[in-house]
Amino acid sequence: MSFEGKVIFESLSLVVVFVVFEFGDFVVGLERVFDVIRDRRARTVGLQFPDGLMRYAVPISRLVKDLSRVEVLLSGSSCFGACDVDLRLLASVDVLFHFAHAPMKRVKSLDSRVVFVEVSSSLPVLPVVKSAVGLFSGSVSRVGVVTTVQHLHTLGEVCRVLESSGFDPVVGVGDGCIAHPGQVLGCNFSAVAPDCDEYLFLGSGRFHPIGVAIARRERVVAADPYTGRAFVVDPEPFIRRRCGVVARALDAESFGIIVSSKLGQERLSLARELLGLVEEHGKRGVIMVVDVVKPDQFLGLGFDALVSTACPRIALDDIESFRVPVLTPVELEIALGLRSWEDFRLDEITCGR
Ligand code: SF4
CATH class of the missing domain: 3.40.50.11860 (Diphthamide synthesis DPH1/DPH2 domain 3)
Known part of the structure; x- marks a missing residue:
């Protein structure tokens, strides 16, 4: 766990300090948590983490408790996605912070006390994206680009790499389950832009790129920043x-x-x-x-x-x-x-x- 303090603006009269809350390979948007607690004058808050972040749940809970002086209740229930809000815990808190998933319309409209806190990966993506570029077919022009929520902040640089390699990157807008352009979920591929020649999936695992390949029936190149591997997806065995x-x-x-x-x-x-x-x-x-x-x-x-x-x-x-x-x-x-x-x-x- 590390906190990286960066002075991003300074003048004679004003100093703004931007603090990055970094836990392992993740940057956690805790500043939003502190802002919401302060603005809503919350006294009891719930924190809900997916399995992949649970190892940071206790230090984050302590940090929120110590810096905001609130009672913190940590959810021990499942947290598979934005679909899975701990409603029992919600009944006992002023605000429930749900980490690492982008809001989903059918859940977001439930209750303004549920606040989604996005978590981004700090892993560099450009090396693996540059490897992926060489795997597109020769005739390809339009490349649809999709990723999972933790890499969304890199989409701009990914598109620039594709452009500088002569491709026309396309980022689609999904339906109401999808909070951000270019985001895919295991249950929703609506942000996979139609009418592209091939697709680039940035992220880990095989499920999402297979889903993209089946959704659009086109060739998909996957770039995995965790393994550093780029490969062409074959949905046939699945x-x-x-x-x-x-x-x-x-x-x-x-x-x-x-x-x-x-x-x-x-x-x-x-x-x-x-x-x-x-x-x-x-x-x-x-x-x-x-x-x-x-x-x-x-x-x-x-x-x-x-x-x-x-x-x-x-x-x-x-x-x-x-x-x-x-x-x-x-x-x-x-x-x-x-x-x-x-x-x-x-x-x-x-x-x-
Ligand atoms: S794939 Fe969809 S339904 Fe399944 S856990 Fe993820 S968000 Fe929820």
Whole structure:
């Protein structure tokens, strides 16, 4: 943990000190936390961190308590994304600070006491972006650029690298679930600009770039600042795995349809539609409402397959943990013969602007 104090403006009468709150590879927007506490005269505040930041939760809690002289309650509940606000903690605090996720419209409108505190990565991105540039096809002109929330502040420099290499970078604007141009979520690819020749994804892991490739059916180059690797994404193994999961559900007679009670994931009306489809096809279904989806919850309930309307990544990331196939809503339509594989896409939680 380090705090870097920088004098950014100085004159005879005025000194402005800009403090950067840096924890490991992350810059945390704590100045916003202090401003909100002061402006709202908060006395009790809640702090909610995702797993990746939990190791800094205690020092940040102490810092907020000591500098603002407020009572701090730290959330120990899940924090998978902006979709997942700790509503129980919210009931006990004046302000709930939710770290590391950009606001989502369906959650933001809930209560002005929920304040999203964005956290950015301090890792340099230009070396890996320069490596990625060499992986685009020769004929490419328009390159769609997307990233995850912690690298958004680098999009300007990323676009300049692309321009200086002769490309025309395009940053799309997403729907109401997406707070910033060029931002992608595991459940929302609406900010992936249409009509580009190829795409650049900046960030870690394979899920998001695969999602971009499936959403736009174009070639995607991924640049990972954590590993320093740039590579071309191949979505085919992922799609083949999903074909296998759907195939295992073809003979299912009984479906458990999962609805999350988390504010940003709750899709009860979609679950009702899916239940209607299941029953129209002579099968049985039950809607189950859960908070955190865990494989054990469904043991012994007799379902042949599950359909998740909760976070789309549950069906896609955790397949090994479930004893029965877990489908997305799109995949249920394929299993019931209502959609073809050519029309396969990832499940997305969308929000109108
Ligand atoms: S629904 Fe899933 S992918 Fe979407 S924001 Fe929440 S945790 Fe992330």
